[in-house]
Amino acid sequence: MNNHSQEGLADWAGPILQGALTTLEIAVLAYAIGLVLGLLGASARLSPWAPLRGLATLYSTAVRAVPELLLIILLYYAGSQALTAVTNAMGFSGQVAINGFVTAVGVLAFVQGAYMTEVLRGAILAIPRGQLEAADAFGFSAWARFQRIVVPAMLPNALPGMSNLWLILIKDTALISVIGYSELFFTIQQAASSTRAHFLFYAAAGVIYLAMTLSSTALFARLERRLRRGQPNTEEA
Amino acid sequence: MTSSLDDHTSTATAAPAVQARHLVKRYGDLEVLRDVSLEVPEGSVTSIIGASGSGKSTLLRCLNLLERPDQGDLAIADEAIRFDRNPQGDVVGLDRRQLQRLRAKVSMVFQQFNLWPHFSVLGNVIEPPMRVQGLSRRRATEVAEHYLARVGMADKRDAYPAFLSGGQQQRVAIARALAMEPRLLLFDEPTSALDPERVNEVLGVIRGLAGEGRTMVLVTHEMAFAREVSDQVVFLDRGVIGVAGTPEEVFDDPRCQRFAAPAT
Numbered sequence: 203m204n205n206h207s208q209e210g211l212a213d214w215a216g217p218i219l220q221g222a223l224t225t226l227e228i229a230v231l232a233y234a235i236g237l238v239l240g241l242l243g244a245s246a247r248l249s250p251w252a253p254l255r256g257l258a259t260l261y262s263t264a265v266r267a268v269p270e271l272l273l274i275i276l277l278y279y280a281g282s283q284a285l286t287a288v289t290n291a292m293g294f295s296g297q298v299a300i301n302g303f304v305t306a307v308g309v310l311a312f313v314q315g316a317y318m319t320e321v322l323r324g325a326i327l328a329i330p331r332g333q334l335e336a337a338d339a340f341g342f343s344a345w346a347r348f349q350r351i352v353v354p355a356m357l358p359n360a361l362p363g364m365s366n367l368w369l370i371l372i373k374d375t376a377l378i379s380v381i382g383y384s385e386l387f388f389t390i391q392q393a394a395s396s397t398r399a400h401f402l403f404y405a406a407a408g409v410i411y412l413a414m415t416l417s418s419t420a421l422f423a424r425l426e427r428r429l430r431r432g433q434p435n436t437e438e439a
Numbered sequence: 440m441t442s443s444l445d446d447h448t449s450t451a452t453a454a455p456a457v458q459a460r461h462l463v464k465r466y467g468d469l470e471v472l473r474d475v476s477l478e479v480p481e482g483s484v485t486s487i488i489g490a491s492g493s494g495k496s497t498l499l500r501c502l503n504l505l506e507r508p509d510q511g512d513l514a515i516a517d518e519a520i521r522f523d524r525n526p527q528g529d530v531v532g533l534d535r536r537q538l539q540r541l542r543a544k545v546s547m548v549f550q551q552f553n554l555w556p557h558f559s560v561l562g563n564v565i566e567p568p569m570r571v572q573g574l575s576r577r578r579a580t581e582v583a584e585h586y587l588a589r590v591g592m593a594d595k596r597d598a599y600p601a602f603l604s605g606g607q608q609q610r611v612a613i614a615r616a617l618a619m620e621p622r623l624l625l626f627d628e629p630t631s632a633l634d635p636e637r638v639n640e641v642l643g644v645i646r647g648l649a650g651e652g653r654t655m656v657l658v659t660h661e662m663a664f665a666r667e668v669s670d671q672v673v674f675l676d677r678g679v680i681g682v683a684g685t686p687e688e689v690f691d692d693p694r695c696q697r698f699a700a701p702a703t
Contacts, residue, residue: 332553339503339549340567340619341542350570354557432556432599 211402214393218403221389222410225375228306228385233371235311237364240318245348247323258319265316271377277309278381302383310374317367325360326352358429365422369415386410454517456481456623456654457502462511464497471497472508473678479623479671482652486665486686489675490698495658498675499627502656503545504538516544516622543571546616550628552608554600554615560587561596564615572619579618586614590644606637613644624648626657662699666690674698 246258265273282300289296333355337347376387384392386407394403457479464472471494479485487495500506502515509530513520518541523532554563564583568574574582587593590610600608609629616624626645630638642664649655649668659665665672665686672689674681682692689695 330553332549332551333555335505336547336549336553336555339505339542339545339547341539341571342567343539343570346570350566351555355555358557429557432558432601434601 209397210399211406214389214397214403217384217389218386218393218406218410221384221386222414224303224384225372225386226414228303228310228375228378229368229372231307232310232314232375233368235307236314236318236367236371239311239315240322241353243315243319244322244326247319248326262316262319265313266320270313270374271380273313274305274309274377275380277312278305281305281308302378302381305381306375306378306383306385310371310378313374314367314371317370318364321363321367322356322360325356325363328359329355354429358426358433361422361426361429365419365426368418368422372411372414372418454481454514455479456483456516457656458512458514459498459501460512462498462501462508462513464494464501464506464508471678472501475511475675475678475680477673477680477683479654479656481654483654483670484649484668485656485671485673486669487656487658487673487675488660488662488665488689488695488699489681492677493675494678495675496627499625499656499658502623502625503542503547504533505547507533515541539571543619544622545625546619546621546623547625547627548609548612548616548629550631552600552605552612552632554608554612556600559597559599560592560603560611563600563611564618567615568618582618582620583614586617587611589617589647590614591640604637605633606640609633609637609641610644613641613648617648622654624653624655626655626659628658628660630659630661662690 243258243262246254247262249255249258278300282297285300286297329352333351334347337351342351375385378385379388379391382388390403390407394400397403455478457477459475459477462472462475462477463470475494475498477485477498487498489495497506501508501513504513504520507530510528511530513522518537520541521534521537522530523534525531555566558566561580561583564587565574565576565579568579568582569576584593584596587596590613592607592610592614595603595607595611600611603611613629629645630641633641638661642661645655645657646664646668657665657669667686669686671683672686673683674689674692674695676694676698682689682695684692690699
């Protein structure tokens with residue numbers, strides 16, 4: 203008991219830093235995968251093929267309609283049960299526990315992808331029709347048109363929404379603590395209950411989250427300025 | 440209703456750049472083109488004139504299949520378009536591969552320029568040759584510099600389109616079209632979106648191209664210009680060809696004069 207009360211911020215600095223790093227790793231990976239899912243989802247939502255459109259609409263609507271905390275828990279158990287069923291069917295017995303890091307990235311990416319689908323879909327719809335028509339008129343392949351015209355033309359429109367999603371994602375990583383994976387929030391919880399210095403550690407967590415979000419907001423602002431270099435009078439916007 | 444264009448053209452010395460027969464285009468119940476046939480000889484300039492809503496732009500956009508005709512036959516640059524048809528002969532689809540190949544040989548200049556704002560002037564001009572024809576960046580840049588100089592925009596190569604005037608943007612768009620070294624150039628009201636004092640710099644460039652013997656089809660409201668540069672004028676009236684022929688024949692025809700007289 204005496205031991206515990208002696209423990210302070212300095213003793214926990216290492217684990218907390220490690221947790222913050224893990225949080226960033228989860229967030230960056232989930233964001234990258236979510237971006238790919240969003241591009242696929244948005245393309246599918248705008249596809250002329252109705253079944254594909256329906257599938258993408260179902261994905262983005264259902265995922266956005268359910269609390270993320272619930273999704274994380276659901277997918278965690280569903281994922282481990284499904285894997286267990288598969289391995290049992292293959293002749294291995296026993297429970298399969300999925301790696302917490304993989305679950306965290308997978309679940310957050312899945313959720314991000316749904317929101318990203320809508321952000322990117324809106325940005326693609328905002329591209330003036332003539333720019334796409336010009337690509338068609340010159341005989342661009344579907345891939346060249348997507349990669350060289352659609353993506354760069356929609357990015358300036360998408361970036362504010364994408365930056366928003368990144369901030370939400372950093373904060374959502376805290377939800378991963380419910381499955382017991384030691385990212386930043388989980389580590390802070392442990393530190394706080396172990397030392398009883400609740401306010402100190404939760405305040406420290408707040409400062410760390412703030413540092414992450416503020417620095418990334420600045421990065422997004424720079425990126426947006428660069429992407430809008432072809433557009434006059436957007437500096438002050 | 441199957442295409443037999445190849446049989447028709449086999450006897451001619453040079454196949455026309457465009458041969459359109461009995462084109463019909465509908466939007467729902469509205470028939471925008473009603474049985475339009477058009478032939479554009481290689482190396483000639485054809486102007487399509489007519490009132491707003493007469494189907495001029497639709498006809499032009501059928502020539503690179505930005506609009507897909509509902510009926511008729513079409514041959515562009517020696518190639519009959521292979522339409523998928525239903526048993527009634529209506530066009531229901533296209534061969535995508537042929538479409539891309541065809542469009543690489545037909546360049547279009549748009550009323551609203553349609554430059555890509557995220558590329559510089561040079562970037563806009565090198566993009567289609569690099570992506571569609573597989574030119575190296577170095578080779579595409581040489582070609583682009585040549586045509587940018589041709590339209591008097593070489594000094595703006597690093598500018599972004601949004602920082603240029605309408606006339607300058609349209610000249611870049613013409614350079615972009617020329618950089619594909621197309622068999623056929625299509626102009627869709629190239630000066631209609633320009634301030635009046637910018638019209639002449641663009642018409643000057645087009646006049647120069649006509650003088651080089653390029654095959655061009657031009658939709659325009661500039662009657663005097665059409666009369667001056669065209670070998671053939673087509674007057675469209677509510678989806679059918681009212682009069683077609685040499686500029687003199689068309690502009691002196693009473694049916695066309697009711698429409699074009701104030702401008703000539």
